[in-house]
Amino acid sequence: MFSISIPNIITIIRMLLTPLFVIFLQAGMYPSALLVFAVAAVSDGLDGFLARYFDQRTELGAYLDPLADKLLLTTAYIGLAVFQLIPTWLAVIVISRDVLILLGVAIFTLTQTEFEIHPSLWSKVTTCIQLFTVCLMLLSPMVSIPDGVQMIFFVLTAIITGVSGGHYLFVGLKILHD
Numbered sequence: 001m002f003s004i005s006i007p008n009i010i011t012i013i014r015m016l017l018t019p020l021f022v023i024f025l026q027a028g029m030y031p032s033a034l035l036v037f038a039v040a041a042v043s044d045g046l047d048g049f050l051a052r053y054f055d056q057r058t059e060l061g062a063y064l065d066p067l068a069d070k071l072l073l074t075t076a077y078i079g080l081a082v083f084q085l086i087p088t089w090l091a092v093i094v095i096s097r098d099v100l101i102l103l104g105v106a107i108f109t110l111t112q113t114e115f116e117i118h119p120s121l122w123s124k125v126t127t128c129i130q131l132f133t134v135c136l137m138l139l140s141p142m143v144s145i146p147d148g149v150q151m152i153f154f155v156l157t158a159i160i161t162g163v164s165g166g167h168y169l170f171v172g173l174k175i176l177h178d
Contacts, residue, residue: 007051008061014043014068018075025079025138034138040072041131066119069127070098076134085137086154093158094130097165104172115175126164133157 017040024033047065051057074095081091108115119127133153136145 005051005056005058005061006054007047007056008058008064010043010047010050011061011064011068014040014047015064015071017043018072021072022075022079025083028141030138030141034135037072037076037134037138041135044069044072044127044131066101070102073127073130073134074098077130080134080137085140086133090133090154090158093161097126097161097168100165101168104168108172108175111176113175120164120167120171122160122164122167126160129153129157129160 017036021033021036021040024030024036044065047061051061077086077091077094080086081088105115107113133156136153137150139145140150
C-alpha cells in the first residue's frame with residue numbers, strides 16, 4: 001500500500017512546479033523561472049532530508065522522487081536548449097543518461113530481476129551540478145556570465161553526467177550478470 005507523507009507531498013509539488021517553470025521560461029520571464037526552478041531544486045533535497053530525519057521513507061517516494069528529478073531536469077535541459085541558453089549537445093548528454101537509467105529499470109522489470117532503487121554518490125553529485133548549471137544559465141540573461149565560465153560548467157556537467165551514466169551501466173550489467 002502506498003502512503004502519502006510530507007516528503008511525498010513535497011515531491012508531488014516539485015512535479016507540479018515543472019509546468020510553471022516552463023511557462024515562465026517560454027515567456028522569457030527568467031527571474032520567475034529561476035525562482036520556481038530554485039524552489040523545486042531545494043525541495044529535492046528537502047524531501048529526502050525529511051524522509052530520512054523523520055523516518056518517512058516510502059515505496060511511493062522511492063519511485064516518485066527520481067521521477068520528479070527526471071521530469072524537472074529533462075524539462076529544464078530541453079527548454080534551455082530550445083531557447084539557446086545551453087548547447088544542444090549538453091541537453092542530449094543529460095537526457096541520454098536519464099533514458100539509460102529508465103531503460104535499465106524497464107529491463108529489470110521485464111526480466112523480473114530483483115533490484116532496489118538507491119541513488120549513488122555519483123547520481124547525487126550529478127543532480128547537484130545539473131541543477132546548479134540550470135540556475136547559472138537562468139541567471140545569464142540577467143547577469144553577465146563570461147562564456148569561459150559557462151563552458152566550464154557545460155563541460156563539467158557533461159563529464160560528471162557521463163561518469164554517472166557509466167557507473168549506472170556498470171552496476172546494471174553486474175546485476176544482470178549475477
